[in-house]
Amino acid sequence: QQPVQSPQAVILREGEDAVINCSSSKALYSVHWYRQKHGEAPVFLMILLKGGEQKGHEKISASFNEKKQQSSLYLTASQLSYSGTYFCGTPDNQAGTALIFGKGTTLSVSS
Amino acid sequence: ETGVTQTPRHLVMGMTNKKSLKCEQHLGHNAMYWYKQSAKKPLELMFVYSLEERVENNSVPSRFSPECPNSSHLFLHLHTLQPEDSALYLCASSQEQGPSLYGYTFGSGTRLTVV
Numbered sequence: 295q296q297p298v299q300s301p302q303a304v305i306l307r308e309g310e311d312a313v314i315n316c317s318s319s320k321a322l323y324s325v326h327w328y329r330q331k332h333g334e335a336p337v338f339l340m341i342l343l344k345g346g347e348q349k350g351h352e353k354i355s356a357s358f359n360e361k362k363q364q365s366s367l368y369l370t371a372s373q374l375s376y377s378g379t380y381f382c383g384t385p386d387n388q389a390g391t392a393l394i395f396g397k398g399t400t401l402s403v404s405s
Numbered sequence: 406e407t408g409v410t411q412t413p414r415h416l417v418m419g420m421t422n423k424k425s426l427k428c429e430q431h432l433g434h435n436a437m438y439w440y441k442q443s444a445k446k447p448l449e450l451m452f453v454y455s456l457e458e459r460v461e462n463n464s465v466p467s468r469f470s471p472e473c474p475n476s477s478h479l480f481l482h483l484h485t486l487q488p489e490d491s492a493l494y495l496c497a498s499s500q501e502q503g504p505s506l507y508g509y510t511f512g513s514g515t516r517l518t519v520v
Contacts, residue, residue, distance in 0.1 A: 296447055324504045328511075335409075335495065336448075338508030381448065385504045391461050392438055393504055395448040 297384050299396035306372050306403045314399045316382030317364040325358050325365040326383040326393055377403045411496050411512035419520055420486060426515045428479040428496030436502040437479045442493040455502035486519045
């Protein structure tokens with residue numbers, strides 16, 4: 295079952311912050327975050343593993359709460375280059391054969 | 406070339422045609438995947454290959470037929486497609502099968518239009 299992302303879209307001005315959420319109705323073992331710019335391939339940002347750890351990539355960080363079965367992506371002081379669609383991905387089963395992805399959150403940053 | 410390369414970038418085919426999509430990775434990865442990306446839909450997992458063996462077929466219609474002749478190449482053979490099969494088809498690879506610590510590397514995709 296695919297993870298659920300919210301919100302569907304975010305519009306920001308440069309320098310503003312945003313939070314994108316990813317939740318699942320089943321137990322999560324890990325969460326991946328990707329960004330896809332228009333017309334380009336999705337690019338891996340980071341992976342969150344069980345343990346509630348936080349990770350960072352530039353001014354983008356994420357948290358993972360396996361008890362709540364959710365992860366959040368934090369974009370701080372957004373830049374124009376942050377625009378794109380953000381996807382979270384979770385293993386399709388306990389064996390972790392492959393990732394299944396949420397529908398994505400479209401982020402638009404303007405100057 | 407480095408990364409994951411997909412050809413062709415764009416493909417228009419009739420419903421009675423047979424065509425193939427090609428994916429090539431130069432990363433030394435052991436797992437490769439096909440995903441379908443349609444407008445307003447999530448990335449849909451189609452096939453998973455690990456060490457050249459298919460490990461998952463995600464209820465994909467038989468008009469899509471994958472082939473993995475070696476760990477660097479992945480094909481998706483198409484025949485008698487339907488207009489609803491029009492989408493962006495993305496290939497990805499990872500160091501090992503599943504949620505790799507280093508993530509997936511995606512190709513830029515093939516934009517398929519079925520007329």
